[in-house]
Amino acid sequence: xxxxxxxxxxxxxxxxxxxxxxxxxxxxxxxxxxxxxxxxxxxxxxxxxxxxxxxxxxxxxxxxxxxxxxxxxxxxxxxxxxxxxxxxxxxxxxxxxxxxxxxxxxxxxxxxxxxxxxxxxxxxxxxxxxxxxxxxxxxxxxxxxxxxxxxxxxxxxxxxxxxxxxxxxxxxxxxxxxxxxxxxxxxxxxxxxxxxxxxxxxxxxxxxxxxxxxxxxxxxxxxxxxxxxxxxxxxxxxxxxxxxxxxxxxxxxxxxxxxxxxxxxxxxxxxxxxxxxxxxx
Amino acid sequence: xxxxxxxxxxxxxxxxxxxxxxxxxxxxxxxxxxxxxxxxxxxxxxxxxxxxxxxxxxxxxxxxxxxxxxxxxxxxxxxxxxxxxxxxxxxxxxxxxxxxxxxxxxxxxxxxxxxxxxxxxxxxxxxxxxxxxxxxxxxxxxxxxxxxxxxxxxxxxxxxxxxxxxxxxxxxxxxxxxxxxxxxxxxxxxxxxxxxxxxxxxxxxxxxxxxxxxxxxxxxxxxxxxxxxxxxxxxxxxxxxxxxxxxxxxxxx
Numbered sequence: 185x186x187x188x189x190x191x192x193x194x195x196x197x198x199x200x201x202x203x204x205x206x207x208x209x210x211x212x213x214x215x216x217x218x219x220x221x222x223x224x225x226x227x228x229x230x231x232x233x234x235x236x237x238x239x240x241x242x243x244x245x246x247x248x249x250x251x252x253x254x255x256x257x258x259x260x261x262x263x264x265x266x267x268x269x270x271x272x273x274x275x276x277x278x279x280x281x282x283x284x285x286x287x288x289x290x291x292x293x294x295x296x297x298x299x300x301x302x303x304x305x306x307x308x309x310x311x312x313x314x315x316x317x318x319x320x321x322x323x324x325x326x327x328x329x330x331x332x333x334x335x336x337x338x339x340x341x342x343x344x345x346x347x348x349x350x351x352x353x354x355x356x357x358x359x360x361x362x363x364x365x366x367x368x369x370x371x372x373x374x375x376x377x378x379x380x381x382x383x384x385x386x387x388x389x390x391x392x393x394x395x396x397x398x399x400x401x402x403x404x405x406x407x408x409x410x411x412x413x414x415x416x417x418x419x420x421x422x423x424x425x426x427x428x429x430x431x432x433x434x435x436x437x438x439x440x441x442x443x444x445x446x447x448x449x450x451x452x453x454x455x456x457x458x459x460x461x462x463x464x465x
Numbered sequence: 466x467x468x469x470x471x472x473x474x475x476x477x478x479x480x481x482x483x484x485x486x487x488x489x490x491x492x493x494x495x496x497x498x499x500x501x502x503x504x505x506x507x508x509x510x511x512x513x514x515x516x517x518x519x520x521x522x523x524x525x526x527x528x529x530x531x532x533x534x535x536x537x538x539x540x541x542x543x544x545x546x547x548x549x550x551x552x553x554x555x556x557x558x559x560x561x562x563x564x565x566x567x568x569x570x571x572x573x574x575x576x577x578x579x580x581x582x583x584x585x586x587x588x589x590x591x592x593x594x595x596x597x598x599x600x601x602x603x604x605x606x607x608x609x610x611x612x613x614x615x616x617x618x619x620x621x622x623x624x625x626x627x628x629x630x631x632x633x634x635x636x637x638x639x640x641x642x643x644x645x646x647x648x649x650x651x652x653x654x655x656x657x658x659x660x661x662x663x664x665x666x667x668x669x670x671x672x673x674x675x676x677x678x679x680x681x682x683x684x685x686x687x688x689x690x691x692x693x694x695x696x697x698x699x700x701x702x703x704x705x706x707x708x709x710x711x712x713x714x715x716x717x718x
Contacts, residue, residue: 276526277526346558346560346562347562347564347565349521349524349558349562350558350562350564350624351564351574351578352521352524352551353519353521353551353555353556354551354552354555354574354575354578354627354628354631355548355549355550355551355552355575355578355579355631356548356574356575356578357548357578360578364574364577364578365564369565
């Protein structure tokens with residue numbers, strides 16, 4: 185077989201694989217859109233559920249998910265970024281720091297239901313937050329920490345070493361150097377980590393199952409110690425636990441969840457691309 | 466020479482990285498307001514020596530040093546404020562290393578890190594530094610454009626200006642023209658001759674002719690050892706050592 189034929193076969197196979205990856209995504213989105221768009225209405229988005237969730241809207245679930253994601257990111261982003269800064273810029277390469285890095289990478293592989301159980305034990309029971317937005321946010325936050333730390337570490341490590349050396353050689357302190365010559369250039373990568381984290385936090389069911397999610401609670405939370413409904417759990421409930429929910433309501437709920445995650449991602453992508461325009465090396 | 470004219474006093478300096486000796490038992494003095502050039506083949510310890518003077522070697526965790534390095538009679542490895550040292554002893558690297566900022570912000574970076582916020586004062590410093598570095602005329606109309614848009618030679622003079630902005634006393638140059646064309650090189654050398662009036666300059670160069678052109682005194686390093694140190698024209702006309710002669714006439718290295 186000559187090189188030209190090999191080249192053709194290789195590029196065809198690679199193209200085929202790429203299509204196979206994209207296809208399910210497109211199909212999922214298309215099916216959800218097709219089956220769910222009928223349910224979307226002003227009332228569906230902005231009113232309370234009624235008649236045991238068979239009628240009315242999903243406002244508490246939408247707001248609940250937004251609160252939980254916001255809480256998780258608020259908690260995990262600063263903590264994760266600061267940890268990454270320590271690991272990349274300050275810690276020495278020794279057994280302990282390698283152990284920490286390994287632990288963080290492995291934390292990303294822990295099943296989400298385990299985080300749920302952990303959240304129940306620590307935040308709900310031990311700290312006595314009860315099943316609440318606070319407990320749920322912190323649980324989700326801990327779940328997305330490894331994602332944020334790993335992405336931030338990679339972003340910091342990709343900043344050219346010369347920026348640090350130049351800054352230090354002008355008499356700047358280490359922290360000034362990080363603050364002014366490293367962090368600004370690592371921001372796009374850090375935001376990528378935040379995007380991934382947001383996507384996961386918004387979509388996970390298991391971590392909020394024991395820590396915050398309400399089965400049916402047709403009122404809005406008034407404090408961080410309140411329980412709330414949340415979209416992924418609501419979807420699970422109306423799909424499997426409550427009989428007789430119209431199909432378009434179920435797909436409509438899924439559509440809202442997907443749309444919400446896409447919007448949050450879009451926002452972060454826009455912010456990131458604005459930073460990236462200034463990147464010049 | 467009276468002692469007050471000695472800027473750097475280096476006594477029995479030994480530098481090791483991960484146990485490998487980069488500089489062996491080096492003793493020399495650098496005088497104020499001279500251009501002290503260092504020549505020598507690759508791996509002769511030139512850059513390690515330079516980085517010992519502003520403690521950039523400290524960034525390498527395997528770095529070990531014995532002996533003393535005194536700046537104005539103060540040991541810079543003994544309870545010395547490293548940030549202050551690096552402010553007093555600036556460095557220009559082999560490859561132009563602008564930060565991904567505008568021309569103005571590159572030069573204002575140092576003063577800002579040392580607490581200056583007043584825009585008018587910063588502007589004054591930027592202008593003065595650019596004039597001293599021989600670059601003002603070429604960039605005065607586009608101070609807010611990215612420094613990366615400058616040519617290599619202009620970037621290198623920008624880096625000189627960036628150092629001048631923090632009021633240094635000594636300027637270290639680590640093969641500053643190795644990546645530049647002859648015309649840009651000439652401009653950097655012109656800048657060096659002017660700077661000598663105000664600053665002490667230590668120039669490491671892999672270009673022997675450059676040492677002959679700008680150096681007041683020249684040191685020849687080989688394998689981490691100082692082979693010979695003398696007035697530049699003496700080194701180039703009547704070197705005392707066979708190895709120096711071989712190197713400058715191109716027989717090795």
